[in-house]
Amino acid sequence: MRHGVCQGPEEDALGVTLSDIEGARRVIEGSVLRTPMLPAPKLSALTAAEVYVKYENLQVTNSFKDRGALVKLASLNEAERKRGVITMSAGNHGQAVAYHAARLGIPATIVMPVTTPFVKVAATRMHGAEVVLHGESVAEAQARCEQIQAKRNLVLVHPYDDPRIIAGQGTITLEVLEVVPDLDVLVFPVGGGGLIAGNAIAAHAKNPAIEVVGAEAALYPSVWNALRGEDRPIGGPTLAEGIAVKNVGKLTLPIIRELVAEIILVDEAHLERAVNAYLTLQKTMAEGAGAAGLAAMLAKPGRFTGKKVGLVLCGGNIDPRVLASIMVRELERDSRIVSFRLTIPDRPGVLGAIATRIGELGANILEVDHRRLFLDVPAKGAKLDVTIETRDGAHAEEIMAAFAADGYLPVRIEPGAAIE
């Protein structure tokens, strides 16, 4: 890991140079959004740092993948454009290739695992691409992608291991540094490494004093393992499916090894908190991978204290149902939504009395459930499940104590617990 070295032959040895990235920028000018880079005071307060966010979720396909995809597609000659392109992607790269291929009149085929969410399949088809659903896993889809590519003689648009893709993603840092030139740290999510590799080259060439830090999902520590020679297990369901990559890039790894100061592993709880923080504090929608940089700040707070930090919110394509459940779980964790079960005498007016009591105690009733009145009930009593909104954990305790004093035998129901 190198700092303060002037640009020289080493840059060329990495396969992508600042001049490639500047060229990429001219290619995307006018066709890819120059996204806002803005101070995020509430995230600064949350992390005790000075945080700026680059909103790549505002791109047309809602991720930074527009950049590399366009640079690669625009580089094809007439014969290649006629043959068409293919890629394997369940996510943002596929949408970006489909969108820009359609714009340039290039036929595109996107191979996706059959498990891909409908929303993503539909979005990719909407851009006019041929979608081939194949395989339960990414590996199976990839094998099919290679078959089709060979058979139809298509041009492969690799999601990260391609110098033009890397150069395209690196354009982000050129834009970032024009707005905030004196950052201390730039944090990028790491999957296959295309995003961080291109941007590490740009940052290092423009201002070698800036530390480039990677945020990798703890369930997919591919780059971590490769850099450290470790063998941590890789796999499992993650909120950050956009960076859930098992194979490190052949081009990207040497760049990361050379120019990235540190890889921080982020677990699912930090990813979830980061998605929620973007939503509730910055009013913007980040997918798990898109929030990984912020998750790294939450995972290792001392690392960033007092520093001027640039975060790239690299994608916003999160399933609305997942987002809804994250928001509700966060409120439950804060004890701002609390459920408990009361044992109540089975006579008229009790429900009204309980509702009134909750109001007096300053909480709001969200849900009352007595569908199970007929189950597990002593002859003269019934059970009532109540979900309320409180100010905080202490307020929730106070309300439980009041119902205990009133003889309702309140029992707290844990968030997400099955109630039988």
Place this chain on the structure above:
Amino acid sequence: MRHGVCQGPEEDALGVTLSDIEGARRVIEGSVLRTPMLPAPKLSALTAAEVYVKYENLQVTNSFKDRGALVKLASLNEAERKRGVITMSAGNHGQAVAYHAARLGIPATIVMPVTTPFVKVAATRMHGAEVVLHGESVAEAQARCEQIQAKRNLVLVHPYDDPRIIAGQGTITLEVLEVVPDLDVLVFPVGGGGLIAGNAIAAHAKNPAIEVVGAEAALYPSVWNALRGEDRPIGGPTLAEGIAVKNVGKLTLPIIRELVAEIILVDEAHLERAVNAYLTLQKTMAEGAGAAGLAAMLAKPGRFTGKKVGLVLCGGNIDPRVLASIMVRELERDSRIVSFRLTIPDRPGVLGAIATRIGELGANILEVDHRRLFLDVPAKGAKLDVTIETRDGAHAEEIMAAFAADGYLPVRIEPGAAIE
């Protein structure tokens, strides 16, 4: 309603001039974010217009209210600053006054109805303001606000009926037109009228060819009634509580009458769709009032077809629980989430068979509910409620038909219906 008239004495007659708004801009420079104004291609596709969005939800207190509040506070003399300010607001104006008063070292008191959500009370207190909770309604809180103001000799910061507030809000259009000068229409949410009044003056002075349109909640048609001499009922729970205003401003109404081309009333369904469209298509969080401009485009689509339209996403402070429920309801409406009840033989292995069948049919299981197995059940059978994710309405029908053919007597459960 006037167009193509040069700026002249009439402007002065309206109480606020372009020069006031330009002055306001100098006041807020560096202390209020110059928010992005960006093309929104997916909203353009949705509305068959060319849509640009001004992201005022990215302000520190997540609404445009920062602008007017700061302009007013900065105009106070030393004696007034020492006495302190007061306002009545359950929402964004209160937070904006609290935040900028704290920045300027001015003591601030914010009176809120006791029904104000905890999140908003906490956010206002966090900015260091004294929060007085009083009254069930805005009117009761307002009465208390006036009492305290008189008793403590505080300066009132009115949410809209003040020339400095109006001038402050008008700065939005100066920024908007520097990015996209040739808009056909600018749409602003209308509550008390401060936002649209200031911006109508700025737009008319800068480019009288631009139509200024207001979006008012159909449940709160105060300006609509005042302009047309109608007497539509006002009141009721609305998603757009930020523009749920009963009293039109004395200063704002003449400006609206003079410079606004049309008021469009938006009902709750359009507001909900607009909030959801901002979230799922633009990956940004709009509160109901913040999405009212887009709701107006959905309510009256022909009005905007093919036009270059500027929308001001004026605020993002929506309760996460409300947002979560909007997202899920939208999926249910699209039949992408469908619930139905099956009658099943009560023997081992049936659940597995049904789950496998759903998989074969290409849907995902979200929830299975057999907590009510013991109720309302023939001796030899049971009922099973299944919630699945489908591609679309046709796919949902196909799955229902398959279960009917298999003899499970499927019955669709409507979204939100109580299941007994």
